[in-house]
Amino acid sequence: MREECGVFGICHNNLKNEIAQLSYLGLFALQHRGQESAGIAVSSGKNILVYRDLGLVGEVFKEGILSTLQGIASIGHVRYSAASLNSWQNSQPILQEFAGGSFALAHNGHLTNQSELRTIFGLSDQNFHNCPTDSHLICKLIQTTREKNMEKALEKIIPQLKGAFCLTILTEGKLIGLRDAQGFHPLVLGRLGDGYALASEDCAFSIIGAQYLREVQPGEMIVIENNRYRTKQILAGNKKALCIFEHVYFARPDSNVFEENVAEIRERIGRRLAQEQPAEADMVICVPDSGRFAALGYAHEANILYQEGLLKNNYIGRTYIQPNQKLREYTVKIKLSAIAGIVAGKRIVMVDDSIVRGTTSRNLVKLLKNAGAKEVHVRISSPPVNYSCHYDIATPAREELWTNRFSLDKLRQWLEADSLGYISLKGLTGVFQKNKPADFCTACFSGEYPV
16 A cells, blocks of 8 residues: 655653643654644653544644653654555554564554465465555564564565565664665655754754754665664665655655755756756746746746746645545535636646646636636646656556546647646756656656666
């Protein structure tokens, strides 16, 4: 099962009364990475307590709950899952027993070799049936090692895992962070006073006043205890496969992902898009919020006025990560509205980050034209999404992908747009300065799967 999630962890011996509140704030900053469930696990040094439930962070942790979660270390999790799999059982962190005591685990990613793992570790059909998610499977594998030391247990099982995984693991006395060998998704290390924190994105550090230190490297394990940390490379540094969709859509603009700022990258993508797919227009607008910086870049490069022509209802979650198509269509209609006083009579370039199923783009073109827009030219700041992701961005099955089903012109007609243009794959991967094109996983565009 594919999941796109956010993980957070903090270890600080002197913040017993605040440790859960800090995790709560960190999860708030990562809410964009998952809106179906949230959870926090706290270790007192002797035992672990977990609270998790379905809903947004602010809905799950109602008044009084955080005060019951006190300790020296904590991990947190926000989750989005594949369709029809949103249940309390699948929320995280997961609390389990192993030979060395209790542990809690939070996971972002997707394993591609579940069947192989069944054989290697001798899991019966019944045992495997009790593993509804990859996270449960990893817990089961830890238990099979019979190791009392969590680090040794992880060194035994992690080399067997294939695919994408960022893990935060809490034992009675340690906080552990792990990243897969290809580094598909981000995991970063920060410092807060005498303690340390881990997070999917460094935007979670600024809200708690932590200082960003560095990325957890692909294949690296970081162990934090007693207000110190140590590292060990437990997986060979294979060829990188950094998920380019993190920069296109998923990460927050104020985050630095793969050592490059997301807002700056999106602005460069927009400039390249304007060079490759120009349009005669009166104004450029974005599909808020993930299309904003690409639209700004497009407008600057094309020397066309930038305007906010679509108004977003900030109380509606991301349509892309809603669990079913009917709900996605409903939320699109109430999430965005056109500002007629701005768009009426104008030729519009509408910049969005991607077209997956096409629901949002089609409805927005209709909204703009119903509001009086003379023309609507759709520009997309990523190449056509033609293939499913196997590493957890949870794109739908290939037959559900509109760009896979239709030619560019047929898709334009279906959208009822006056023109449709995408950035090229070469153009997209060419905007980065600290990462080479070959460092990225672009399988959802190219079909070339690195694992």
